Amino acid sequence: MSCSSSSGSEEDDEGFDSYRKGGYHAVRVADQFAGGRYIAQRKLGWGQFSTVWLAYDIQTSSYVALKIQKSAAEFVQAALHEINVLSSIANGDSSNSRCLVQLIDHFKHTGPNGQHLCMVLEFLGDNLLRLIKYNHYKGLPLSKVRAVCKCILIGLDYLHRELGIIHTDLKPENILLFSAIDPSKDPFRSGVSPILEKPEGNTNGGFTSLIEKRLKIRARRAVAKISLKRGSMGGIEEAPKFGRNIDGIDMRCKIVDFGNACWADKPLAEEIQTRQYRAPEVILKAGYSFSVDMWSFACIAFELATGDVLFTPKGGGQGFCEDEDHLARMMELLGKMPRKIAIAGAQSKDFFDRHGDLKRIRRLKFWPLDKLLMDRYKFTEKDASEFSEFLLPLLDFAPEKRPTAQKCLQHPWLNCKESTPNETINESSVEKVNIGMSNLKIKVGK
Template identity: 80%
Template sequence: MVSCSSSSGSEEDGEGFDSYRKGGYHAVRIGDQFAAGRYIAQRKLGWGHFSTVWLAYDTTTSAYVALKIQKSASQFVDAALHEIEILSSIADCASSSNASSNVKFVIQLIDHFKHTGPNGQHLCMVLEFLGDSLLRLIKFSRYKGLPLDRVREICKCILIGLDYLHREHGIIHTDLKPENVLLVSTIDPAKDPVRSETAPILERPEGNINGGVTSLIEKRLKRRARRAVAKISGRKDSMVETGEAPKPDRNIDGVDVRCKIVDFGNACFADKPIAQEIQTRQYRAPEVILEAGYSFSVDMWSFACIAFELATGDMLFTPKVGQGFSEDEDHLALMMELLGKIPRKIATAGAKSKDFFDRHGDLKRIRRLKFWPLNKLLIDRYKFPENDAHEFSEFLLPLLDFAPEKRPTAQQCLQHPWLNCKDSTPT
């Protein structure tokens, strides 16, 4: 799923022409009108497996918004209704308590409605327009890791958002990852319709007949042509693929790193969990792998994984299927190599524990572990100064406790010395 940027799928990847059929995506053309003409499509922002997202102009408020158009099949409609319920709960609570979710670093739902098209009836959500995802920021910095003062700023925003969701609403996000945290503004000012002072498109441009579907075909042909050139030349480096020479590392000093938590399609109320298998693989907590139940602390585990990725440019855990062992077992092994052995009581407490552990709490199929503590990893691999590595480790390690109840809450994290050693309070 995607909320309001191209984080879950870029235009270059393309959502696939075949998905524009009954039960699938709605084909949008620039200048198309929605909700009796209130919203006018400007350009595509991105796509996900459930929806496409468009920059739209709200003629009532004269503001730019993100228009999320769900696929029309019943399962996608049900998913959209669930997300609307969660986002409406946040919005209702905010208005009744005079607390703006704008201050709480959580995306705002502005409107929702149904739109009928040739592929069926699509539920549409209107969300505030935000900027690039943290994943795009990580890519923008060429996976080198961000300066720690910027990491602190981002962490504060996410923690304020999580504290708001957990304590004030009883909501578990369940899919926290860099793609699901968006900057309040675009990295490139030219891509922000307000900062670039782009005039809104108020009617369909001449000749724009097939809209998004045509552009998909054109992009597919261009990709095919680029691959053919690369094959002929026998080179597959970035210069052949993109026509550009590699650029030096980018500076993010001028980038506004305030951000908001988005995409509540998989979120749930803590007293009504909706699925046993939650979270994107690399950000998944051990109790979820073991099917030992979960609560707010799964979001805190994911948050720690994001913080590490922001600081280093690498994912904390990237498990793989191996000879004789599963991705789940490799994931648990990677956790133990970094954090030490999982206590036997925790290792054997889940519905799936017997798939991975013997009665002593040892992994059945991965016997040789190479321990590399977090502090040492930051110094040896990422060349952190010793003091920075020590302080950052002290912040992250409690969040990566195998015992979910021992992990600090978002509220407690906000008081941590590492987060407050510099003036990085988001405004």
């Protein structure tokens, strides 16, 4: 989950049932944590493991994101792991210039449902998925895409080359802008005073906010239905189909959510990555390394530039599964997977025959990336060619051939004059030393 985001979760509420022994801690506005240092302001979002609140830090007079983990033993272990990873990041990034979220503090908090591990993280803005939606899925100007890509790569370079850590779940939701798209949602820019005392009548904590949220959702849906009817009768106009003006939005961003991250020599799981951003070697269970993050990064860059997800596999009912469809879509864009790679994984026999051909999907419709960009997204030939030259090496079926984050930072496409992101990004983060970490491979599975 985008744990320090101002935008909160995209889903409905987390549900009453999870507020029980071993589950979430019910928080009320103005509740105090860590001996009164942090005061809860409003809920930012939630995930399977935790809820996240905007909090005011009395000690530093600033706003932070307070992540409160469920109290059951498995969630405590997950939190300890994330704290370990975040501490490693913070210890080597004293200047806070590596485009990775900073851990400020962590502590235990005892409540009715047990003892909860809490993490205090720097407050950041909206995630990239919210930015894509805000722009009506129309794709950002390439200068903006470059600025975002540069930040992500600075973070990945530090993570991979200096810390030896693989993120394993890179996606738009896990990359946050420095500040909220809407200034009124940003506690630093909105000028709203912090809530330091409990509002009157605030006694039911999380449950009251859940009820209120459900009522608001119902009201919004009712208004939407009325609007739709009026629109069909010519009473109101449809929403605009063009993108918004995003010139004023700060494109600096940071990578967040290290709950699934692992050290390269200590893999946590065999199945990693969110479906659409999953690398082929993970599907085939052929082992993985830092280059899985580079595959995900390429998928994100495409999504920012076009507004569409690069790979959206479907499965069921057509005689093949989602994994096989995913592999087929990869090959339609990138060409046939080399036989040596296709048959090398523990799962390969489920999808490929001994010749390296898919068993159930025989007809592929090839559509090269540069042609796709021009035909579907109306890129100029020059933009399509240059963007493809940047992305395609990252989408190589051979993981060891994918360029490192460090190498990508030196790519001509990223270093056009108009592409330089906000000057506060520390360019010294990108050193010209390559220790060849992309070739280190983790063996998982058989």
